[in-house]
Amino acid sequence: MKDTLFTRPIFVRQGNRLVREVADVDDAIDFLADWPEQDRDLLHETALRTMIAVHDGLKPLSAAQAAIEGFARKKRILERPEDVMPWIAAGMKKSGSHPA
Numbered sequence: 001m002k003d004t005l006f007t008r009p010i011f012v013r014q015g016n017r018l019v020r021e022v023a024d025v026d027d028a029i030d031f032l033a034d035w036p037e038q039d040r041d042l043l044h045e046t047a048l049r050t051m052i053a054v055h056d057g058l059k060p061l062s063a064a065q066a067a068i069e070g071f072a073r074k075k076r077i078l079e080r081p082e083d084v085m086p087w088i089a090a091g092m093k094k095s096g097s098h099p100a
Contacts, residue, residue: 004055006065011079012072019084025055028068047071 004025012031014020022028032048047067054064072078 004061004064006061009081010065010068010072011081011084012068013077013079019079022068025051025061025064028064029055031068032071043071043074 006022006024010022010028012020012022020031022031029048029051032044032051035044047070050059050067051064053059054061069078
């Protein structure tokens with residue numbers, strides 16, 4: 001079985017208060033399938049086609065992660081992990097690590 005887990009989860013805002021974690025290709029496909037039909041456009045179609053191509057082994061996993069991040073950024077729903085889970089930022093400060 002091929003690994004479809006992203007190198008880091010992507011957090012996307014759904015509605016006013018809900019934030020959804022997209023951790024792998026299947027999560028991304030589900031997220032895009034749930035996207036309101038009236039708001040679907042070429043960007044949505046391209047992201048979904050990329051997810052399916054990655055799922056089918058036709059494109060690399062990095063293409064899927066870039067596609068869902070790009071989609072979320074363009075739709076202005078991308079959330080920073082440290083804003084969603086403040087304990088990540090606290091852990092990085094303690095360990096001296098820096099985000100990638």
